[in-house]
Amino acid sequence: MSDTACTAEGKRAEIAARVAQEFGLSDPAGLSDEDRARVEAATAAALEAEAVPPASPELRRLIAEYRALKELRADEGNARLAEEGEVFAPEDDA
Known part of the structure; x- marks a missing residue:
């Protein structure tokens, strides 16, 4: 996997392709x-559609990888905040 594909933006570009x-x-x-x-519209719709998976197994795999990268980025951000002593909870975002 290329360095570009290791980022959410790179994975999104792969999905668009x-x-x-x-x-x-x-x-x-x-x-x-x-x-x-x-x-772009079809890509955005595919990424936002949780209930209706795409028919293409390849596209399903790419979307799963994209979502995992987005989640990893959020987890890394939360870990950084915790290391800095920041107190947070998901409920605080509401």
Whole structure:
């Protein structure tokens, strides 16, 4: 896995590329504005849709990896705050 794919942003780009491929399109960077918007909307919808998993096993795997990276980043942030003596609880965010 490349360094870029190890970040949530890199994984999101990988997901967008897979979505573009499923639409029969090329790399998202080379798409028209209209096609890029279509891919971006489908990518955002796939990442936000907890209840309806994509049909593609590859896309499901990429989305699971993306969510794991986002969770890891949140966990690292919480660990840093705890090391600094910051008192926090999820309920405090409400």
